[in-house]
Amino acid sequence: MIDLRHHPKLRQLARNLHIPDTGDCLRDLRDHAIATVQQMLKDWHVQTIDDLRLLIADKLSVKIELLHANEDVDRISERYGHVIGHFRRILRAEFLKNDTEGLLIDNPKPGKGGRDYLVIADARGSRKVRVYFTVWHELAHLLCIRGNNLCWQFSSHAN
Amino acid sequence: MTQEPTNSDVKGMGSRIAELREERGWTQKALAKHAGLSVTFLSEVENGRRNISSGKLLRIADALDTTMDYLARGAHAEPRPRAIIKFPPELSDAAEKQGWSYGQTRALLQARELILERRSPGGAAVPKTFTIEDWINLYGRMFE
Numbered sequence: 001m002i003d004l005r006h007h008p009k010l011r012q013l014a015r016n017l018h019i020p021d022t023g024d025c026l027r028d029l030r031d032h033a034i035a036t037v038q039q040m041l042k043d044w045h046v047q048t049i050d051d052l053r054l055l056i057a058d059k060l061s062v063k064i065e066l067l068h069a070n071e072d073v074d075r076i077s078e079r080y081g082h083v084i085g086h087f088r089r090i091l092r093a094e095f096l097k098n099d100t101e102g103l104l105i106d107n108p109k110p111g112k113g114g115r116d117y118l119v120i121a122d123a124r125g126s127r128k129v130r131v132y133f134t135v136w137h138e139l140a141h142l143l144c145i146r147g148n149n150l151c152w153q154f155s156s157h158a159n
Numbered sequence: 160m161t162q163e164p165t166n167s168d169v170k171g172m173g174s175r176i177a178e179l180r181e182e183r184g185w186t187q188k189a190l191a192k193h194a195g196l197s198v199t200f201l202s203e204v205e206n207g208r209r210n211i212s213s214g215k216l217l218r219i220a221d222a223l224d225t226t227m228d229y230l231a232r233g234a235h236a237e238p239r240p241r242a243i244i245k246f247p248p249e250l251s252d253a254a255e256k257q258g259w260s261y262g263q264t265r266a267l268l269q270a271r272e273l274i275l276e277r278r279s280p281g282g283a284a285v286p287k288t289f290t291i292e293d294w295i296n297l298y299g300r301m302f303e
Contacts, residue, residue, distance in 0.1 A: 055217060058221065083269075086266035088270070101280065103274055111182070112179070112182070113225040138278065159210060
């Protein structure tokens with residue numbers, strides 16, 4: 001059984017956030033994520049959990065897309081994929097060939113004032129009941145990253 | 160949500176909503192439907208004749224794939240810099256051994272760079288560094 005409290009990846013995440021990595025990193029990262037959400041909710045009165053998720057997605061510059069049927073892979077590809085020619089192939093590989101449940105990706109078509117990230121979550125069949133939490137799982141990645149180091153963290157960008 | 164908007168530039172907000180709506184080729188009716196608002200209300204907002212609650216603004220922003228910050232203040236960050244395309248040695252080696260085309264190899268790199276995190280039941284997170292085997296597996300999922 002892996003002890004997540006002291007897992008090397010969580011300790012690294014903690015260090016990136018300037019959180020001491022000698023204690024219970026799992027608890028400390030969770031507390032950090034909750035505190036970040038609370039800060040974002042300052043001066044807001046959210047009435048539903050859907051509004052809460054929508055608001056946090058807005059603050060994190062994330063667009064949420066849900067897959068309700070296989071055809072939605074093509075719909076999302078057409079909407080965002082004209083810049084990246086193989087976007088449809090990438091999504092098909094993830095959601096039709098693999099068992100991927102959720103993805104956090106760079107928005108391939110950000111546009112003017114557009115959101116930086118795209119969360120694509122599988123809501124087909126039995127996964128529909130979990131999709132709310134799948135989206136939060138992906139949002140949590142961004143909640144555990146220090147503001148200006150989003151690119152650096154993932155090591156997939158220039159800086 | 161009950162917070163009132165902090166921005167008094169209602170006209171500016173209305174014009175930004177209209178601009179983004181038109182960029183998407185949507186009518187007011189189409190945007191109103193996506194955001195769950197009445198056409199009359201949306202028209203008045205776009206023309207700067209009506210203020211809007213933050214809750215409704217959030218729904219318009221979501222429908223237009225933008226943020227409330229941008230609609231309310233016109234503020235948006237510059238696009239984050241993307242890396243210059245540079246094939247990692249492991250990918251180049253895999254491409255040479257497997258005889259992949261340039262287009263296929265570039266598509267694999269795009270897939271690698273686009274996906275930041277993945278959730279799957281098998282726990283197949285995105286590796287921070289790809290081995291030759293990782294690239295071959297990715298090729299199998301994308302092209303076979």
